[in-house]
Amino acid sequence: MKCPECGAPMQNGFIPAGGGISWFDRLSADQVIGFAKSLPGTSAWFRRARLEAYRCTRCRLVTFRYGRQVDDPKSFEHK
Numbered sequence: 001m002k003c004p005e006c007g008a009p010m011q012n013g014f015i016p017a018g019g020g021i022s023w024f025d026r027l028s029a030d031q032v033i034g035f036a037k038s039l040p041g042t043s044a045w046f047r048r049a050r051l052e053a054y055r056c057t058r059c060r061l062v063t064f065r066y067g068r069q070v071d072d073p074k075s076f077e078h079k
């Protein structure tokens, strides 16, 4: 995957999501806080969810994919 900002190849890895990840839509200035929406596949009761992720060290940008998990981190180490 290429970085959407600078176009450099991104490093492949994963993000451990212990208690799940919630999403908040960006709100207008007069609103204090919105409703959290839990991202599917980011929480697991038996172990930490592992989310496929890519990072650009130049831009300090990380993208991750939700809805499916990385089962074995070693399986994609050299891709």
Ligand SMILES: [Zn+2]
Residues within 6 Å of the ligand: 003, 004, 005, 006, 007, 008, 056, 057, 058, 059, 060, 061
């Ligand atoms: Zn970048």
